Amino acid sequence: MSTAGAWTGRGSTPPTRVLLLRHGQSPLSVQRRYSGRGDPELTPDGLEQAAAAATALAARTVTTDGHIRAVISSPLLRARQTAEPVAGVLGLGVTVDERFTETDFGTWEGLTFSEAAAQDPEVHRAWLADSSVAPPRGESFDLVAGRVNAALDDVLRRWPGQTVVLVSHVTPIKLILRRALDAGPAMLYRLHLDLACLSIVEFWPDGGASVRLVNDTSYLA
Numbered sequence: 001m002s003t004a005g006a007w008t009g010r011g012s013t014p015p016t017r018v019l020l021l022r023h024g025q026s027p028l029s030v031q032r033r034y035s036g037r038g039d040p041e042l043t044p045d046g047l048e049q050a051a052a053a054a055t056a057l058a059a060r061t062v063t064t065d066g067h068i069r070a071v072i073s074s075p076l077l078r079a080r081q082t083a084e085p086v087a088g089v090l091g092l093g094v095t096v097d098e099r100f101t102e103t104d105f106g107t108w109e110g111l112t113f114s115e116a117a118a119q120d121p122e123v124h125r126a127w128l129a130d131s132s133v134a135p136p137r138g139e140s141f142d143l144v145a146g147r148v149n150a151a152l153d154d155v156l157r158r159w160p161g162q163t164v165v166l167v168s169h170v171t172p173i174k175l176i177l178r179r180a181l182d183a184g185p186a187m188l189y190r191l192h193l194d195l196a197c198l199s200i201v202e203f204w205p206d207g208g209a210s211v212r213l214v215n216d217t218s219y220l221a
Helices: 003-007 044-063 077-090 113-119 121-129 141-158 170-181
Strands: 016-022 068-073 094-096 163-168 198-203 209-216
Touching: 016 044, 016 077, 016 141, 016 170, 044 077, 044 198, 068 077, 077 094, 077 163, 113 121, 141 170, 163 170, 170 198, 170 209
Parallel strands: 016 163, 068 094, 068 163
Antiparallel strands: 016 198, 198 209
16 A cells, blocks of 8 residues: 555555656757657657656566556657557557647757757746747747646556556656646756656545655666
8 A cells, every 4th residue: 555645545546656767868868859749759868768667667566566567658759659668568558649649849859958048048047047938930838738737647547546657758757746746836846857757646536646756866876
C-alpha cells in the first residue's frame, strides 16, 4: 500500500501510478534548441539512454511498481524510439496518443534561446512570464495543458488502479507534475527535467495525487 495513500486516508483505493519518462537525446537537445513538433530521431547516446531506461523500468516491475499494464507515447519519433525498448522488455505494445506531443514552438522551432529572444524579443519576454502567451504561429502552455489534461484523464479512466509508463516531452511531463502538485504556472519555468529522466506520480479516483519521484537519472551511465 502506498505510504502517501495511507497518510491521506486513501489506502483502500489503489491509485493509478504513472511513470513519466522523458525521451532520450536528440540532435536538437544536444544543441539546446527548441524542439517541439520537429521530428528528429534519437542520437546513438539517446538510443543508449532509452535502453538503460527500459532495463531500469523492467527492474522496477519486480521490486517496486508491480506489473506495468501499458506503455503510452507521444507520436514524435524521439519519444517512440524511447518507448519501444521499454515496451519490448515488458512484452507490451506502444499506445500512441497525439495529445502527449510536445509544445508547438512555431517560428522558434530549431532556434536556441538566444536566437528566439533576438528574433522576437517582446514576445519571448512575455512568453517566459505568462503561460497564456504563445510563440509566433505556435502554442501556449495553457493550450498544451488543456490537451494533456484531457489525455491524462483518459489514461486514468482506462487503467484505474494500475501502473502505466508514459513517454513524452518536457512540457507535458511538467504539466502532469504541476497538476499533481496543484502548483501554479511558475513551476513550468523553474523545474528542470533531464533527458531520459523518470518521474512518478500517483492519482486517486477522488482527485488526490502524490508525486513520488522527480527527474531520476540514476540508471544512466
